[in-house]
Amino acid sequence: MSDLMPYDEAVEKFDPVFGLEVHVELGTATKMFCGCSTVFGAEPNTQTCPTCLGMPGALPVVNELGVEGAIRIGLALNCSIAPWSRFARKNYFYPDMPKNFQTSQYDEPICFDGYLDVEVDGETIRVGIERAHMEEDTGKSLHVGGATGRIQGASHSLVDYNRAGIPLIEIVTKPVEGIGARTPQVARAVVGEIREIVRGLGVSEARMERGQLRCDANLSLRRSPDVPFGTRSETKNVNSLRSVERAFTYEIRRQAALLTDGGTVVQETRHFHEDNGSTTSGRIKEEAEDYRYFPEPDLVPVAPPAEWVQKLRAALPERPSERRRRLQSEWGFSDKDMASAVGAGAVDLIEATVAAGTTSDTARKWWLGELARRANENGLDLDAQGVTPAQIAELQSLVDSGRLNDKLARQVLEGVLAGEGSPTEVVQARGLEVVSDTGALSAAVDEAIAANPDVADKIRAGKVAAAGALVGAVMKATKGSADAKTVRDLILEKLGTV
């Protein structure tokens, strides 16, 4: 691993320029060029046909909903929609790509020249969108025989083509400059915003942990804003919001150290490693890739009629920024609270939790408190932890009804995160219910009084505040399952202070 420069020093010495290529898997029922199902998690090679297996003689036919999804994404990104657009073949060999060319778009993309506004620390930053084009996904390989399941060191690979041919929209930003130290944060906000947009459009669930939204992070440094862009690196597999931020931070530190040492940045593909937040160089190619693009002769041009585009434009949902303003006022959040919710990617989660029955404040406390802490500890995005907004609402209703206290609620949450079922199921399975039955607690209280005669005396003498120590002893003895208020009332009653 090359040396890293401290971040503050790096961004002081250099001006970072970044770009993103975001791939969104559309949630269509069928693949882009054939009628195979796209349902996630099917048995290997059960959602394939001659077309998506690249068998001799098979031909592609465009999925209309895939084109519609592309146009709607383009419109939401303020792009122009090309009145005439074509597919092209991108030729290169790779075992998980059945035809050894990817059906994509080249110089005639369906959407081009748009922009996206993101809010970071209360400031709105406009990011240019170069293009959004249609293409198809590849199959998935399982690398066997190596130590880590990674491609390096594997003896062979096993390929499943269920994913091959699923529609992808590739969104490419223009270079973003002048952001300085906030580069990683802004990049993260851009990916988060795109995720919110595509979810709002209903064109993709955009679950990053399932690969439904993936991104490549491009970064270059230069000494000052008035000189041309430096050489960029392209980091692949940056597949969570948190990783976007970490990958850019790492690359800024790495490139800064390299350039300061008199080295040069190589234009190369790099890989991001979730475990330690580093990037490493991909295989150095002996020769530059030559994709030999040419118009796909098996498909005819897509020329979306103006009326169609107009209809899709008119039916666009509210923009994320408008929606955020509406939600902020509905929820009564301060600007600061709203900004943290946006930054953490929690807006959808809070909205869904409120819809499931909690107050907005409660939802915010859960997602930005306990859950944000855990996500951070485990290096996961908030929504990738395995707990749903509905479960959080259920948990809160157990607290509200007095069946759980805060401590127990956290234990229940642990059970839910461990996959033990819904909060109610975890409560039952783990036997985690608050005990507020005075009969059951009476003995524990008597024991606590007997064990702490001096404290008991103080309370008898009117120092009611000292009761806390006895409550603590009872809680300890009951392993937290007692209802604290009931215990306190019982202590005071037994010591004759009420």
Place this chain on the structure above:
Amino acid sequence: MSVITRAEVQHLAKLARIELTDDELDHYSGQLDVILSSIAQISEVAADDIPPTSHPLPLTNVMRPDQVRPSLPANDVLAGAPAAEQQRFRVPQILGDEQ
């Protein structure tokens, strides 16, 4: 004058994933050169303002509805595979980058 060099033929063979022997390289260099030289006359035929034709028919917007059609049974999918394992295509080690 030669249009294409032996080194270029080697590069093309690599791009096209065809292993060529030295003899074949010599043979193809000569033949491709003859073919490409005689084809090269084409570069002067059309003026800049002539649009290219990539498709003989002026069709546009041929699309299908997003309706699921049955896939092939996995047995049929793998029947012709040179090697299969765990209902997947078994392929030799991939030396490249993770996609």
Place this chain on the structure above:
Amino acid sequence: MSDLTALTAAELGSKIASREVSSREVVDAHYDRIAKVDDKVHAFLHLDTEGARKQADEVDARIAKGEKLGPLAGVPLALKDVIVQKNVPTTAGSKILEGWRPPYDATVVKRLREAGIVILGKTNMDEFAMGSSTEHSAYGPTHNPWDLERIPGGSGGGSSAAVAARMAPLGIGTDTGGSIRQPGAVTGTVGMKPTYGGVSRHGLIAFSSSLDQAGPVTRNILDAALLHEVIGGHDPMDSTSIDAPVPPVVEAARAADVSGMRIGVVREFAGDGYQPDVSARVDEAVALLTKLGAEVVEVSCPHFVHALPAYYLIAPSECSSNLARFDAMRYGLRVGDDGTKSAEEVTSLTRAAGFGAEVKRRIMIGTYALSSGYYDAYYGQAQKVRTLITRDFEAAFEQVDVLVSPTTPTTAFKIGERVDDPMQMYFADLCTIPSNLSGGAAMSVPVGVDSNNLPVGLQVMAPAMADDRPYRVGAALEAALTEQWGGSLLSRAPELEESK
């Protein structure tokens, strides 16, 4: 029984429908003929005797039940091995697909089945349809029934030779640069390339996607039209398929009338390089058309001379991409997988072993023409020439209804004569390529023989979706020539069963 192989497909169809003979008898008669002559001709790569007999029996049973089937129900057919047929070996003439049994049927195959046409087997061809002689088949050459030392044309030499040698009354070919018409011309059969998009390409193993088109190979015009009607028409599985009814080809074949038609003779397709008695037969056919009431004029198509180089950029470019899928990962041949080699090495070794010289040559030309830095000068320029050729056609069709020319500059050459000289080989497609580039319909009609008793073909070219016009011209010529000759041209071919 053996005279069943001398009948036309239409005649066989009506005899089967009237139960004068059974489909099974007709199929068996053709298998008998194959057994007797195909060791000399080598038209077939695979015979599906079991499947064909089963299908024939089904047709017979349906007819016995009184079902009304199409005019070709029960008639056998030879299918070019570039079209996939479910569970039947399909190789496209290549080692790389040896042993592959496709898990699906091509649309053409489905339509043949629906019409009750019985597929006898798969016919030989130049590997992946790249060639003009069928010598580039990985499974050995096919011989011309007119002279076994000569080529039957290509790439679809197998289908044309099978039809010419009465091993099948019907054949299917595919035509990318002339692969139906040129074999038709040199074997004395009818070969029709429909309008691009007129017949589905779904299940046709792609050579050059923007040029490939499947079509009928028969011994007479009416059979071609009947078969054309079966396989033609819109297919939602092929995005480039024309969504319109098949032009009235059968009506045109039956009408056989050229009175009042305007016919243009392509000026550029004559002179140096054209065998004199090929030009003579073409001139005589043109004179005959005048006599039959057509108005004949000479037409210039100045860009047609550039069709050949444009084609030899476009077709290899597309094929370099289309054939990339043969990588030893999912189907077909795999070579060198000894556990130490990478996927990349195994792919390269397999393609080296599995592809023949001509396929490799074209893949490399195409890879070159598409690579960065050369695209504009080669592929891009070829696409512009394509526009110019299409404009030549458009200008010509303002004056005339069809254009005519020799189908091929020479009659059948000897096996081995051009196989090491790609440029000479490519020259065989000089006259047929313009129609592929423009997408129009074109047919080769037998119009006589040369001094060596080798067939000569006349090419009739029409605008896109005017497929009926070549049938009108072809049928009129056929009727007049048959009368003039006192029988069909093919009756002058040597009788293979007696020779050697």
